[in-house]
Amino acid sequence: MPGSESLAVAYGLISAIAWGAGDFSGGIATKRIAVSLVVLWSQLIGAAIFIALAFVFREALPQLRPMLYGALAGVVGVFGLAALYRGLAIGRMGIVAPLSALTAAVIPVVTGVFLEGPPAAIKLAGFALAVVAIWTLSYSRGDGRLQVQEWTHALAAGLGFGLFFVFIDRASAQAILWPLVAARAASITCMLLLVLVRGEFAPPSANHFVLLALVGIFDAAGNAFFALASRIGRLDISAVLASLYPAATVLLAWFILRERLMPRQWAGVALAAVALVMISW
Numbered sequence: 001m002p003g004s005e006s007l008a009v010a011y012g013l014i015s016a017i018a019w020g021a022g023d024f025s026g027g028i029a030t031k032r033i034a035v036s037l038v039v040l041w042s043q044l045i046g047a048a049i050f051i052a053l054a055f056v057f058r059e060a061l062p063q064l065r066p067m068l069y070g071a072l073a074g075v076v077g078v079f080g081l082a083a084l085y086r087g088l089a090i091g092r093m094g095i096v097a098p099l100s101a102l103t104a105a106v107i108p109v110v111t112g113v114f115l116e117g118p119p120a121a122i123k124l125a126g127f128a129l130a131v132v133a134i135w136t137l138s139y140s141r142g143d144g145r146l147q148v149q150e151w152t153h154a155l156a157a158g159l160g161f162g163l164f165f166v167f168i169d170r171a172s173a174q175a176i177l178w179p180l181v182a183a184r185a186a187s188i189t190c191m192l193l194l195v196l197v198r199g200e201f202a203p204p205s206a207n208h209f210v211l212l213a214l215v216g217i218f219d220a221a222g223n224a225f226f227a228l229a230s231r232i233g234r235l236d237i238s239a240v241l242a243s244l245y246p247a248a249t250v251l252l253a254w255f256i257l258r259e260r261l262m263p264r265q266w267a268g269v270a271l272a273a274v275a276l277v278m279i280s281w
Contacts, residue, residue, distance in 0.1 A: 008233025009280045012241030015225035020248020022218030023097055024256075026081070027088030027249075029211045034200050035086045038215060039078060040191040041204050045216025046223070047184035053224075054177035062174035070179030073167035074186030080104075080160020081219070082191075087153030096154045098137040098246040098268075103158020105131065105243035108165040112236025119234060126278030130240050133275055136268030137246050165239040168223070169230040176227045183223070237279055247272050 029038045080100075087096035109127060118124065171179035195201045204212050222242070229238035247269050253259040 004232045008229045011225045011229035012238045015222045015242045016245040017248050018218045019222035020245035022215055023249045024252040025214040026085045030085045030089035036195045036200055039082050041212045042216035043187050046220035049220045050177050050181045059175055059177045061178055066171045066174050066179050067182040069167045069171035070182035071186040073164045074183030076160045077164035078187030078190050080157045083153045084157035091150035095150050097249040098134045099154035100157035101243040101246045102134045103155055104161035105240050107162030108239035109236045111166050122281045123279050126275045127240050130275035133268045133271035168227050169235045172227040172231045244272050
């Protein structure tokens with residue numbers, strides 16, 4: 001239905017904005033706190049939000065399979081998130097975020113075409129333009145050459161996010177919030193084991209709690225709106241729209257951190273806007 005398609009596009013775009021803001025906040029947080037602790041505490045905050053919303057909206061518990069897909073999404077997603085935040089902390093935001101998004105977009109697009117058939121030609125053209133936009137956004141000042149730690153962390157993050165898209169799409173067929181709770185339970189378990197083994201466990205200080213809360217809230221919002229988008233729309237369209245999150249990250253870095261954006265990056269933002277129109281057509 002046209003109305004449902006438009007709503008799915010809107011949800012996909014909101015998820016991109018939320019994830020972009022969350023990644024920006026996460027990049028800032030990991031400059032002050034260990035990556036594993038940023039991920040752990042932000043995931044706990046997100047889990048609390050999802051549980052509260054599930055009870056408020058009285059969402060029924062789904063069958064076991066969607067919960068298992070949610071748990072799988074949580075495992076791959078948390079390692080993708082850890083790789084991304086580490087990459088943002090040690091590399092350039094304008095490089096790591098777009099490359100991770102480019103990698104993340106490929107897996108669900110291929111999966112979506114295989115499961116649901118190819119979308120309309122104008123949407124395929126929009127996909128291609130979105131890929132160009134993401135790549136163009138990755139331009140950074142200097143010689144523009146990728147450092148090893150930048151592309152390895154970006155690829156690891158993109159692989160985790162791409163699989164997360166696929167698993168959440170499968171998990172959200174019957175319910176939205178409880179599969180996301182399962183995802184958080186799995187991701188928290190993984191991160192808790194990691195910080196305990198490394199001896200890094202520590203409660204967040206009062207000075208850092210607000211920043212961690214922002215990371216958790218934005219990441220949870222991105223997850224929820226992507227799940228909604230993929231439930232009522234196509235997986236590939238939802239994933240490509242959500243993968244435009246680097247535009248938000250890059251613009252926030254420009255506005256708040258005063259990171260200089262090159263003309264090529266501004267062109268990437270413009271291309272992303274055109275791609276959005278084509279995908280929404």
